[in-house]
Amino acid sequence: MARKLPSTQPERSSPPRWADWLLRWFVAPHLLEYLQGDLHELFHKRSQQVSRAQARSEYVWAVLQCLTPFFHNSLRERDQYYSQYLKPTNTTMLRNFLKIAWRNLMLNKAFTAINMVGLAIGLTCFMLIAVFVDNELSFDKYPTDAKNIYRVQVSVAGNGDVVVYPNVDAGVGKGIQGAFPEVKASTRFMPVSDYIQYKENQFKEAHLAFADSNFLSLFSISFLKGNAARALIAPNSIVISKAFAQKYFGNEEPIGKSLAVGTQRTAFTVTGVIDKVPDNSHFHTDAFLSLSTHHIANPTWSNVGFYTYLELNDKADPKKLEAKFPQLVAKYVVPEVQRDMGVSLAQAQKSVETFRFSLQPLTDIHLYSNTKYELEPNGDIKYVYIFSALALFILLLACINFTNLSTAQAAKRSREVGIRKVMGSIKNQIVFQFLTESILLTLLAMVCAYGLLFLLLPYFDQVANKQISFSFFLSYQSILTLFLASLLSGILAGAYPAFFLSSFSIINTLKGAFFGNSSQKKPLHSGLIVFQFSISTILLIATIVVYKQLQYMQTKKLGYDKDQVIALPDTRLLGAKQLAFKEQLAQNSHVVAASLSRYTPGGNMMDGTQIYPKNETSNGAEIHANIFHVDYDYLHTLGIQVVQGRNFSRDFPTDTISGVLINESAVHELGWKGTNPIGKSVVRSGNQEFKIIGVVKDFNYVSVKQKVAPLMLLMGQNAGGMVLKIKTTDVPGFLADLKTQWEAFSPNGPLEYHFLDEQFATFYASEQRTQQLFSAFALLAVIIASLGLFALSAFVIEQRTKEIGIRKVMGASVPGIVQLLVKDFVRLVFIAVVIASPIAWYAMHHWLQDFAYRIEVEWWMLALSGLIALTIALLTVSYQSIKAALMNPVKSLRRE
């Protein structure tokens, strides 16, 4: 309505436009007219009494007062009482859509159920994977300054292979901090495992670490008790987690108490209690010991062992900083190498040519760093991508079911669309109505998904090695995510049917002529079925390949005997009586052999050094070799073969000082292939020289995922562990006996042991998880695709009931009819298999490249997957077909 107000005061007389808009939007239309009229009248009066601003603010205030349910609620019964000619608002139309959608869903209960189960599975997968991805991406983001924290790594190249160590020498952190002002702080961390004792409680703790005093504050790990700033300054201080305190002290106050650490029972005073290291951290340490305990007078640069973290200031560029590191190598590392190896300056410079310090962003460690010496097994960004893609695919498969089934039913719905159009419905409304139907369905599926999540979460946690509780899914972010995912998949699933159905012309739909020939919409159905089965087949192939690779790794000949081999990592608790213990065990009839060594294949213990062949002018290649310290019986105990030369022997006293056994890989890398290495010498750091007395066959001492690297076996030193080869059918009996014998030596702590083959199995935990996840995905994909196929075939066959009846009357046989019905579907699945095979072959071939020892993707794996997919499709379709073919034609023809 036009305002008839004095034009001299146009501003003065207009209430704020937005407030009017708000009022119009909020207040029910039948109340608006009078309310707004009164408000305007009041405003007009007030604007003559008080200032314009005052009047306007009073108006706004009055409008805000009107935002009550009373004025908004237009759905009350009195609506009808007040106005019989209300225009339907959006909400009333929506109510109608919902009602119709609900009725339609209820009308086809079987289709609804199939769609809903599919979508619920899809959404569940989506959520579980979303949570997995979220968790993986959240790693190491908890420190306040996480984005500025970097781990110093060192990479050494040798013989075409680059070894990256995520840890560096003691002097590196402080040295870098001193040299470059953009480094705000440096801290070091050194994991250990040792015995801890308090009164009668003694346990071996696997997750201990020596750390600098600023380590905990750099990682923002907050203290429950004790002074965070000072806790790790004094030597022999220990900061423990809450659970750790509970384990040793129960309800006693831990602060100030003393814990005995190690076999020497060194006293450490508890100076602080932390809650725990967050789950999404790349280390999980139960207790931090002050690194100041080990006084390092002259911290060196050329070794490794200290995980070192730097905090840069906000403006620092890590790339530029990295570029400056070579000057430090020249300044510190070269002189040390020169001194240790006893070589000339030029030689030392040459040997550190490939020695590079680099910075690894803290937040990338979990997903991008994959060195051999990580603190804990890391995740892999590749799997994050793969699993995200798979989750989306599964959801997509479920959406396809809906699309397929809805369009298949188009004939049934076309009359409805026609009538609606005749009654004045515009296209948008029909689109919206069908979308409502699919969204309603997905929202119902979402509710089911929550049920499934609740059931599946424990298994998922186990497979994905996570600790995610159901309460996570009740947080508003999760609910919102799932809601949005449901909404989007509802729109995705419903979009095509909605536009397809709403595009029918009125005349045709009402005549019913439009669907006389159903071949028109076949390409889409066929395409979608092919897509679904392609995905399923790819997943089946992936499952088979991963399974075979895993099996291959687990059964591969390792070059040593891992069955019935027991490692006792801590015989050092016996002190000087170790040898006596070994001798006594060797007498035992069940013990085949015993060897004093802490080094076992697949164990944590490994030394390493740079070595080069002596007196070789042509080939002075320096290589990296790992070191095992062993004794005379080691090879015998583990069944390792000597291929050249001899084992260590008591007949040659020099063996203990300068004898060395090397593996074939070392021979190869030292450039001695084709020559006789026996009698040659190698020099290691510290200018120590060793004479080769024998060559052992390569054995996999790390994991089959990696190639066997050069290895040196040296005599004696650093015993403290034992390896036993036993031969008994009564393993528990033997272990009990072992314990008694152990106790008889009055050791400093309890007996620890593990079987080599069990430890070996843990290498492949991540591959096992991958395999389990792939199997689960493949299973789900096949289920969803089959459900869709089942419903679609049921529908198509129902449409052809009359045709089948007539065919039977004309003399068609049951097998003939079944063949007729099944043929089309099976052909589609066959096409899917043909499409899927090369894709899967390529992807799996790529995946296998990560393994040093691997299988090839063979044709039978593709064929088997194809066969499985075809069989499943055949079974799915043939049930319906046979039912239709067996039907009495009298009945089917009488139907109308």
Next chain:
Amino acid sequence: MKKTVLGELEELVLLVVAASTEDVYGVPVLEELQRQTGRSFTISAVHTTLYRLEEKGFLASSVGGATAERGGRSKRLFALTAEGGNVLREIQQMRTRLWQAIPEGKFQLLGL
């Protein structure tokens, strides 16, 4: 039928409508209320109360004319119904009974 209880504001609004000589709408009711009680009310509260009273059958409404100040919007005019008159009278009688129940001399004791 359940006896209808009136709230204070409802009673006041009903009285204001009853006291006016012709049909009234929101703004005059609001102004009269403010003048009589010296308290301030919002138009939202007045409207809510008017509609409630109508729902209870104490007021009847009709659509009235528009003015320029209202931006051309019509008024909803309210008038007292017989039932509304009854309920006001009942309230007054109930009040009178209560007044009469106050013992004599009580106010004097309180110094009033």
